[in-house]
Amino acid sequence: MTIKEYYAPTHVYFGKGAEDKAGEVLKKEGATKVLVHFGTGSVKKSGLLDRVEENIKAAGIDFVELGGVVPNPRVSLVREGIELYKSEGCDYILSVGGGSVLDSAKAIGYGVYGGGDVWDFYCGKRVPEGIAPIGCILTLSATGSEMSDSSVITNDETDPIYKRGCNNDLGRIRFSLLNPELTYTVSKYQTASGSVDIMMHTLERFFHSGHTLELTDKLSFALLKEVIRWTPVALEKPDDYEARANLMWCGSLSHNGLMAAGNATLGDWACHQIEHELSAEYDVAHGAGLSAIWGSWARYVLDVDRDRFAKLGEGVFGESDPIRAIEKFEAFFKSIDMPTDIKGLGLDFDEAACKNAALGVTFQDARTLGDFKVLNTEDICNIYMMASGLK
């Protein structure tokens, strides 16, 4: 049996006003000049950025700003961040925003430490050996990047565009300030898309080959049920603290490794790769893309282990028929206005588009995907076809 690691060292501060800890924690961490990294303006408009910067200043810490991160964050801005961090003599990065900002911050951290071309760490040419210290103030419950080892970056300098991840324990950031109130202003669509992403981080781990630790299955069911319970509440009443708090903590625990602890492998993860191809090329919201793909993936791989689907359905919905279990998940996605096919993303895929996307996912037939079921280019094309109503 493989020895499984569980390592989630991020120091979490959770609750109303958590962001006001920024200066204190950064000082304790020994930061003297901080690169404050953020997105395209909402943290400015809301006044959050000003408050945070005041807080840092009051702790006697200098800072420099780099905004402009977009969803599916770009390597071009990462390069800018690396230069800025170095030229300004920064010694810490503070990400203020959602997962895209944080993933961009991690990439800057790798680049600062590792020198050379930062994209090397994302296309698999080099493995990071260090990272600049990073903390975050989270404004979106979704990617789990605030406790995970993951960072996903899009290379906008190539044609076609590539979206690639770097998973490394160094990417588990030093601290995360989690105030659920900061997610009150997240739109309905982004809230729902975030919830799908949270669920998928657990579902990807749930479907794996080999030995399963029962406790991990049961924790997974508990987490999925809370996402399903609280997402409609947050959609109905965006400033419901209980809903936002539960979704936020679900997001962190779903992707910090807990939901694969003691299992034989880290999970399947084919859906994530199949989706990345869509969101890189068409800039769809990651969660919406996952929701559009998952049901087709599930039906395609179902026969590998129908009992696994039955157990999931029973644990989450009290529904032990595997097909009806898949339908329950899709019904939930629909109920929060998430798509369950590619058309629902506003995309019209024909067979050629499916083939092309499948070849993109497998790097032109150079790799397979998945662990619950290993998928080749043809399998993936079939899944795209199913999700496009062509099969």
Place this chain on the structure above:
Amino acid sequence: MTIKEYYAPTHVYFGKGAEDKAGEVLKKEGATKVLVHFGTGSVKKSGLLDRVEENIKAAGIDFVELGGVVPNPRVSLVREGIELYKSEGCDYILSVGGGSVLDSAKAIGYGVYGGGDVWDFYCGKRVPEGIAPIGCILTLSATGSEMSDSSVITNDETDPIYKRGCNNDLGRIRFSLLNPELTYTVSKYQTASGSVDIMMHTLERFFHSGHTLELTDKLSFALLKEVIRWTPVALEKPDDYEARANLMWCGSLSHNGLMAAGNATLGDWACHQIEHELSAEYDVAHGAGLSAIWGSWARYVLDVDRDRFAKLGEGVFGESDPIRAIEKFEAFFKSIDMPTDIKGLGLDFDEAACKNAALGVTFQDARTLGDFKVLNTEDICNIYMMASGLK
């Protein structure tokens, strides 16, 4: 609202053969000479110690041994360990054993770093500002010390004997090697006692004042149900890997902070203090002591919030009547041969003994205990009386 911290940085290696990682991990950690700390012989007899020491040697790391830790570990041996660590020029401690050995190792770590009288850190005179680096190979699922911030030491140099804890994030050790197979040889009594301890670490957190995060409640129910499911299996078949693996991971998660995450407080913890008085003075197994006390505590505090007991009962047993929920827990304890009163510990308490013990717990009426319900000396005496069949 208070900002709640969650911090569980221990790097866990879980699975069969995890102990064989010792040399590799210690080397990565930069250890050159390790104090190998263990108990009264079982790890010698089983051959585990020899294997581990061979493994460390093969990694080019020197070591020195200190055995002799007893349940309710003694400060006298801790002092010996501090001297040995210093005189031998050690730079790492490796605990090989259960929670007592690890708690002793943590005390040595505090003493080595902090100088002066190590007991200061346990009687509250000083707060630790550092600790020697520590790793563990766990042989008992119970205390959760392998991921927790806690260490409990008994002062055998005083009369009466004191048992005191030191809770500090510095006590979260660097790495834990968790091989469930190493718990196959744990006796039925210690297995059952360990399971009670695991359950109590979650129950103590479940009963608290103020705000509760729903997800945390649901994770708590999942964990408690798995302990209840797997303990009888481990008792019936001591080498059942699934049972031992689930109990081991339940033990770690029950006490690493997860089961209080997002709640307003860290929990009640009165039962633990009420029990410590028993195990310090009469050397009873900690879990058995907790089992003997909990039902009386529960009935005594029930009216503070009957709904909380109802929710617990419903979540764990599908039993929403609060009294019957308490009875369900007691019935489970009995089913695994754990006592549900003080007589079951082999002790015969009269009223004077109860009063004396209560005064011991409150440091002669100098403190109160508890958070779900704050208890004074009289309350605690009443609980001892109830647990002794005198009320």
